[in-house]
Amino acid sequence: MxxxxxxxxxxxxxxxxxxxxxxxxxxxxxxxxxxxxxxxxxxxxxxxxxxxxxxxPRGLAPLIPFPESAGDFIELVEPSHNKQDIVLSSENVRIFLSLLREYRRGDEIRRRGLPVRSKLLFCGPPGCGKTLCAEVFAAELGLPLYIVKIDRLISSYLGETATNIRKIFEFARKQPTVLFFDEFDALARARSEDGEHSELRRVVNSLLIFIDRIQPKGFLVAATNFDQSLDSAIWRRFDEVIWFDRPDRRMAARFLRMKFKNVPLQFDPEAHLDGLDGYSYAELERICVQAIKASIIDQRKQVSEKDFLDALVDERRRRRRTARIAEA
Known part of the structure; x- marks a missing residue:
């Protein structure tokens, strides 16, 4: 450089x-x-x-010199959230606690000739906490989080994409880190899909080999909103597959309490849970943030029910329009 x-x-x-x-x-x-x-x-x-x-953070892994060869494709992300900022299902809490314990006893497990789970696949609709969870998970592990820049990784030149992926995996092999591939389906799309050219098939073939061979010092985490688009051979390459679903009523209530915990309210947000069925965390957060901003703009000390309902109307309008675009 x-x-x-x-x-x-x-x-x-x-x-x-x-x-x-x-x-x-x-x-x-x-x-x-x-x-x-x-x-x-x-x-x-x-x-x-x-x-x-x-x-x-206690136990943060030391960074090796940043490799010039991979520098164009990965970005170090400073954690800004902790476990208090995320709402997970009881099943996912159990899985992540198990992964944390396994990682911390990794040397002992390996000495007995057993593998340590280190390759994770996150699946679920957008806005349901996959990226946030990767950040919180890295912070709990005490490992740096690197996010792969998929747009730069995928090259228009034949053969270059596989070479770029190799550089990323070489970095993950040496560096104790959480390496996060968002929109993983852009790389691992099913090879049988109509219209996919031979270059994509070569990329997927290379990706399968790299995932098979790597034993990361930290974790390799891939996330997708379109698990049905993944190549069938991808699934068995991951040690654990974790699904992030839209929040149920209990999880949505907890999320609302978390978002309004330091905000004076004139109403009970949980009274509106019936109208929030099927909303993602990202959509719920937009509603809460917009309601809080409305009270600030009007210079009121409390968020009113009207603020919340107006924000909900706006979010419903957005949902209707984006649903039409998705169907088109």
Whole structure:
């Protein structure tokens, strides 16, 4: 990577200790490659003896130098949510607690010749918490979260997409991380679908091989809104498949309480649960946020029932229009 680009990345990462250190390590590595060993040693000494980094989550895995080969396709995401910000079914809570315990006893399990679950597939409709769950899961594990940039990964040049995927998997093999593929169906679409050309089939073939062979130090997580579009051979490559459904009445009630917990209300949102059946978390959040904003705009200290109902009307209008587009 050009020196100027590295310096821009270094300045942009200031204040985010792990990312700053990773970019600094890249710069030092570049100087070592140029045989500027005196400068490289001086930079490394400054990096090691500099001010102590701010406190970080307990047990956070150390970052290896960010690989230039994969840098165009993955993005480090700083966690901004925790387990208090997500509502999961009791089944999914049980699965994730089991995965956490298994990961923490991983060395002991491997010594007995048994595999540790590390490849997860998240399925479910949009807006039901798949991406948020990946973020919270990474934070609970104490691992950095990297999101794969699918749009950059998929190349218009024949053969390049598989090469790009190889770079991503090589990074995940070395780095203890949660590597998150959103919109995974864009890569793993069924090879039997009409109109799919030979390049896509080659990509899927390569993807199957990479997933089979990799034993990540952390977790490989793939998410899709269209599980019916996935190639049939994909499913058995994952150690665990987790479904994220639209919230039931109990989960929706809990979500509303969470969103309004620090907001004075003139009404009981749970009285409107009958009208929220089938709504996703993303849709419920838009309703809550819009109702709160309405009270702020009117300079009122409490959110009224009218604020909530007006926001609900807007969301219903949006649902109707998007449903027509989906059917077209």
């Amino acid at each position: 050009a020196r100027g680009e590295l310096m821009k990345k270094l300045l942009a990462s200031y204040g985010r200790d792990e990312e700053f250190r990773a970019v600094a390590e890249q710069i030092i590595g570049e100087e070592e490659k140029k045989n500027n060993r005196v400068l490289a040693r001086s930079l490394r000494k400054s990096l090691e003896t500099g001010p102590s980094p701010r406190s970080k």
